[in-house]
Amino acid sequence: MTETMRPGDDSSVTEIARGRGIAAWRQITDEIEADIGAGRLRPGMQLPTEAQLAVRFAVNRHTVRRSLAELSARGLVRTTQGRGTFVEERPLAYPIGARTRFSENVSRAGREASGKLLDGYETLADPVVAQALGLTEGSPVARLDTVRMADDTPISLGNAYFPLPRFAGLIEAYRSLGTVTQALEACGIPDYRRLETRISARPAGTEEAAKLDLAPGRLLLTVDSINVDPDGVPIQFTRAMFSVDRAEIVVES
Amino acid sequence: MTETMRPGDDSSVTEIARGRGIAAWRQITDEIEADIGAGRLRPGMQLPTEAQLAVRFAVNRHTVRRSLAELSARGLVRTTQGRGTFVEERPLAYPIGARTRFSENVSRAGREASGKLLDGYETLADPVVAQALGLTEGSPVARLDTVRMADDTPISLGNAYFPLPRFAGLIEAYRSLGTVTQALEACGIPDYRRLETRISARPAGTEEAAKLDLAPGRLLLTVDSINVDPDGVPIQFTRAMFSVDRAEIVVES
DNA sequence: CCTCATTTGTGCGTATGTATC
DNA sequence: TGATACATACGCACAAATGAG
Numbered sequence: 001m002t003e004t005m006r007p008g009d010d011s012s013v014t015e016i017a018r019g020r021g022i023a024a025w026r027q028i029t030d031e032i033e034a035d036i037g038a039g040r041l042r043p044g045m046q047l048p049t050e051a052q053l054a055v056r057f058a059v060n061r062h063t064v065r066r067s068l069a070e071l072s073a074r075g076l077v078r079t080t081q082g083r084g085t086f087v088e089e090r091p092l093a094y095p096i097g098a099r100t101r102f103s104e105n106v107s108r109a110g111r112e113a114s115g116k117l118l119d120g121y122e123t124l125a126d127p128v129v130a131q132a133l134g135l136t137e138g139s140p141v142a143r144l145d146t147v148r149m150a151d152d153t154p155i156s157l158g159n160a161y162f163p164l165p166r167f168a169g170l171i172e173a174y175r176s177l178g179t180v181t182q183a184l185e186a187c188g189i190p191d192y193r194r195l196e197t198r199i200s201a202r203p204a205g206t207e208e209a210a211k212l213d214l215a216p217g218r219l220l221l222t223v224d225s226i227n228v229d230p231d232g233v234p235i236q237f238t239r240a241m242f243s244v245d246r247a248e249i250v251v252e253s
Numbered sequence: 254m255t256e257t258m259r260p261g262d263d264s265s266v267t268e269i270a271r272g273r274g275i276a277a278w279r280q281i282t283d284e285i286e287a288d289i290g291a292g293r294l295r296p297g298m299q300l301p302t303e304a305q306l307a308v309r310f311a312v313n314r315h316t317v318r319r320s321l322a323e324l325s326a327r328g329l330v331r332t333t334q335g336r337g338t339f340v341e342e343r344p345l346a347y348p349i350g351a352r353t354r355f356s357e358n359v360s361r362a363g364r365e366a367s368g369k370l371l372d373g374y375e376t377l378a379d380p381v382v383a384q385a386l387g388l389t390e391g392s393p394v395a396r397l398d399t400v401r402m403a404d405d406t407p408i409s410l411g412n413a414y415f416p417l418p419r420f421a422g423l424i425e426a427y428r429s430l431g432t433v434t435q436a437l438e439a440c441g442i443p444d445y446r447r448l449e450t451r452i453s454a455r456p457a458g459t460e461e462a463a464k465l466d467l468a469p470g471r472l473l474l475t476v477d478s479i480n481v482d483p484d485g486v487p488i489q490f491t492r493a494m495f496s497v498d499r500a501e502i503v504v505e506s
Numbered sequence: 507c508c509t510c511a512t513t514t515g516t517g518c519g520t521a522t523g524t525a526t527c
Numbered sequence: 528t529g530a531t532a533c534a535t536a537c538g539c540a541c542a543a544a545t546g547a548g
Binding site (some may be wrong): 276277278312313314316317319333334335336337 | 516517518524525526
């Protein structure tokens with residue numbers, strides 16, 4: 001892991017034009033970006049350590065950090081304390097259709113899907129949720145907060161709401177079964193389909209950024225959808241928040 | 254908590270909890286953000302200088318700069334060398350209910366029913382366009398730049414590309430007919446369908462913001478789609494950019 | 507469970523360049 | 528032209544997270 005594979009010149013110094021208009025950290029940013037663009041640094045690969053980059057470009061570590069902060073803000077790399085800096089994966093194509101399932105999308109991309117339940121509890125429907133589920137405001141609903149990952153990279157946050165008299169045991173079912181589809185099945189819903197999907201975008205809040213391991217201020221695609229049972233009765237309202245850097249919404253015709 | 258502040262007020266010191274988990278620059282960020290949120294710092298107002306803030310929070314100027322960089326990245330303030338740092342004119346909250354509904358079906362979004370032609374010309378395909386249309390990079394294409402409006406409010410910008418040997422007269426046809434569908438019909442394409450739509454988001458550039466009459470940095474939903482003729486041959490690549498504040502993408506299943 | 511080396515995160519002090527007024 | 532204020536860069540030191548052993 002400490003060994004960083006860099007094709008070609010490893011020990012030599014990459015020249016930076018000093019004192020001539022272009023800041024050193026910008027030149028370093030361009031250099032690393034070019035490495036990524038040319039495939040010399042591939043998604044998932046670890047960059048040299050900050051100290052190594054400082055040696056390579058003959059600058060102070062702070063200058064390297066300024067550059068990495070820029071690349072991180074643009075979503076090209078991700079830095080974790082104690083581990084290092086890694087090239088981000090290309091955005092995952094995320095098809096939206098009547099019957100899309102997260103795990104199918106991820107495995108289609110050749111990556112391993114996983115999910116984690118952040119929280120599950122009963123609450124009261126706010127106006128948006130009530131409207132989507134055809135309930136009156138303040139009706140009891142079950143709520144599941146999840147984070148979904150592909151190859152250990154968080155892709156999206158999700159809030160799912162279910163009308164409560166009907167889906168009383170759903171939270172427990174989800175805890176034991178692990179997927180919404182199976183939990184719904186346990187609640188007597190063998191099949192369902194997507195009725196409508198609304199897409200918008202906004203910047204990630206600090207908490208969301210932390211949960212998704214994103215640089216603060218990065219953009220989220222919000223995908224609100226309503227699922228209905230075979231009779232057309234709304235059974236689930238979901239709000240998913242995808243990192244723009246890690247997923248791309250694809251609508252299939 | 255925070256003293257009444259005005260530029261130049263550097264006499265009092267705002268306490269920062271040191272060595273207790275939360276980084277000083279984060280606390281300063283929160284403090285300034287709270288000042289903006291509470292109206293103590295209003296849009297257009299100048300913040301104290303970095304040196305003054307350093308005194309106020311009893312930290313090094315670098316620490317203040319780290320905080321201002323964060324606020325700047327989030328779009329709350331704007332810093333100009335030699336002038337100072339100013340509170341941005343942007344609203345802090347992103348209203349969720351105040352958006353104009355854009356109830357057009359995405360599957361029919363390729364039809365430019367109403368809008369204005371900004372520009373129409375022949376050019377060479379860049380890699381993205383070439384890939385989408387199944388051409389080699391640098392192939393000649395026709396390009397239409399449009400803006401769509403609802404009640405005189407610009408909603409979206411669009412760039413449409415057509416392979417050129419085949420659609421030589423398309424620009425003129427569009428000028429006289431006014432819609433892409435009719436222009437394609439005049440070029441011998443009676444029918445076409447959407448193959449794929451990809452949705453992402455990014456901040457608006459200055460030029461885009463001007464065309465859409467938006468504040469720079471506001472978010473755009475980008476919708477890339479490929480249309481194919483009945484034989485499955487790509488005939489059109491469209492990139493539409495919707496203002497998140499004025500449109501919401503709705504996908505119906 | 508703990509230790510330890512590695513790596514990134516934070517913060518200070520200093521110096522100098524550059525844009526604005 | 529000078530004073531002010533932000534931009535860049537270096538060197539040092541220590542904190543905190545990670546992962547290997």
